[in-house]
Amino acid sequence: MVYTQKKVYDHNLHFSLDEIPPRVEPRKVLMASPEYFDIIDIKNPHMEKGLGNLNKELAITQWENVRNEYLRLAEKGIIDSVNIISGVPGCEDMVFAANQTFPWRDENGEKLVILSKMRHCSRQKEVPYFEEFFREEGYKINKLVKTSLFEGMGDLIPHYGKMLLYGGYGFRTQKSAYDEIAQLLNVPIIALELVNENFYHLDTCFLPLDEETVLICAEAFSTEGLKTIKKMFREVIAIPVHEAALNFSLNAHIINDQVTGKKVALMQKGGVITFHHLVKKGFEVIELDTSEFIKSGGSVFCMKMMVY
Ligand code: ARG
Numbered sequence: 001m002v003y004t005q006k007k008v009y010d011h012n013l014h015f016s017l018d019e020i021p022p023r024v025e026p027r028k029v030l031m032a033s034p035e036y037f038d039i040i041d042i043k044n045p046h047m048e049k050g051l052g053n054l055n056k057e058l059a060i061t062q063w064e065n066v067r068n069e070y071l072r073l074a075e076k077g078i079i080d081s082v083n084i085i086s087g088v089p090g091c092e093d094m095v096f097a098a099n100q101t102f103p104w105r106d107e108n109g110e111k112l113v114i115l116s117k118m119r120h121c122s123r124q125k126e127v128p129y130f131e132e133f134f135r136e137e138g139y140k141i142n143k144l145v146k147t148s149l150f151e152g153m154g155d156l157i158p159h160y161g162k163m164l165l166y167g168g169y170g171f172r173t174q175k176s177a178y179d180e181i182a183q184l185l186n187v188p189i190i191a192l193e194l195v196n197e198n199f200y201h202l203d204t205c206f207l208p209l210d211e212e213t214v215l216i217c218a219e220a221f222s223t224e225g226l227k228t229i230k231k232m233f234r235e236v237i238a239i240p241v242h243e244a245a246l247n248f249s250l251n252a253h254i255i256n257d258q259v260t261g262k263k264v265a266l267m268q269k270g271g272v273i274t275f276h277h278l279v280k281k282g283f284e285v286i287e288l289d290t291s292e293f294i295k296s297g298g299s300v301f302c303m304k305m306m307v308y
Contacts, residue, residue, distance in 0.1 A: 008167070008178040010191045011224050013231055017211065020162045020188075024105065025258050026306040027080040029070045030133065031097050032126075034063040038092035039296050043120050044171075044200045050295025059292035063095065066303055069266060069286055078255060078262050083307070085133055091126045095293070098153040098203060098302040099123070100130040103139065104185055105308045107163065112140040114181060116152040119172050137307070142184055147177040154201035154302055156181070156189070159232070160208045160256060163187050168202025170194040190232065192225040198245045203301045207250045207274075209281055213237065215274060217244035239274050248290070248299035249274035254283070268299045 037059055039050040070082045087094050094100075100123075102114040113134040118124045131141060144150055155173040157166050165182075167189045169175040178189040192202065199205040199220035207215040212234040218226060219241045230236050244250045249271025255264045265278045269287035278285050290299045 008175075008182050008189050008191050009228075010193075011228055013190070013228065015188070017159075017162065017164075017232065020159070020164045021107065023158065023161055023163045025161065025256070026103065026105075026308045027257070027259070028083060028307045029074075029079055029081070030083045030085065030305040030307050031063075031067055031070075031303060032085045032094045032129075033087045034060050034095045036087040036089050036092060037063075037095045037293075037296075040092055041120075041122075043093070043123075044297040045197050046294065046297035050297075054295060055292055062288070062290055062292055063303065066266070066288055066290065066300060069288065070304070073255070073264065076262075078257050078260055078264060083133070085129055088126070088129060091122065091129075093120075093123050093296065094126045094129070096154075096296075096298045096302045097130070097305045098298075099151045099201075100127045101134065101305065102150075102152045102156050102181070103134065103305065103307050106186065110140065111138060111308050112142055112185075114142045114144065114150070114152075114184060117144055117148055117150050117177075119149055119151065134307075144177065144180055146180045147174065149174040150177040150181070151201065153305060154203050157202055157206060157208065160210050160254075161258070162211065165189045166202065166206065167191050168194045168206070171197060171200035190228060192228065193222045194220055195222050195225075196220045196241075198241075200297070201302070204248065204251050204297075205244060207252060207254060207301075208233075209254055209278075209283075210256055213281065215239055215250055215277060217241055217250060220244070237277050239271075239277075243271050243273050247271040247274075248294050251299040251301040252278075253300045253304065266300045268294065 252267035
């Protein structure tokens with residue numbers, strides 16, 4: 001094997017995708033219920049507009065609509081199940097279930113999870129509730145010892161179908177976290193610097209569709225990061241900054257199911273350019289309204305975690 005495992009790469013990529021082993025995609029959805037969702041401070045620029053302006057009742061309805069879509073997909077066998085963790089008083093952002101952990105299945109099929117080290121104190125309180133879920137599900141729990149900032153699947157996104165990860169850093173996660181995580185998971189991680197605070201998590205600007213294609217917002221990345229992305233994907237489709245930032249169109253959830261072969265995308269409604277590309281790539285696009293969650297800086301992708 002030519003490529004070096006357990007290592008973080010930025011521009012010195014000396015391996016190609018063909019050398020990377022395949023990966024089975026997770027099929028269970030995990031969400032956290034929204035009864036204590038609120039916007040009480042400014043953790044990212046989107047929250048400036050959201051503060052004092054949340055329609056809580058509407059938020060709950062929108063969350064239920066997202067959950068109901070997943071229940072329908074489970075009925076159709078496109079995902080396995082929908083699992084819900086109860087929201088907790090004082091954890092106003094807990095509903096963003098993509099951030100507290102990073103679940104993984106290693107090359108031997110063993111389930112493990114890395115617990116996040118959230119940047120904000122109020123969000124650190126969310127992590128033990130997710131830890132409990134994964135413990136009950138039989139995951140090996142991993143705590144980071146050399147890292148102080150890591151925000152789970154918000155910043156660490158797998159290459160579709162491959163044992164390869166992309167790690168965003170600059171706002172929420174520290175770059176060196178990926179050294180520790182690459183060791184723990186025994187996979188290469190390609191580090192991508194985020195340079196625009198509207199795109200403070202990688203999941204706001206980087207949306208892989210399949211092994212060869214990714215949708216991105218170019219303005220979110222450094223010049224070096226963009227070059228790296230172009231090396232890894234045959235097709236890199238740029239979505240305009242206004243659509244990605246205002247509509248959260250790249251915070252969509254792509255289900256490219258390896259079992260049924262079905263391609264479904266769940267996204268915030270109104271992202272017309274993103275919508276068009278997804279349809280062209282053969283996705284059935286389900287448009288949802290997550291306006292109340294966008295006020296807090298998140299949409300469909302970060303309202304769930306995919307677990308094994
Ligand atoms: N208000 C939350 C925060 O700033 C939103 C998190 C959204 N999550 C995401 N993966 N983009 O922490």
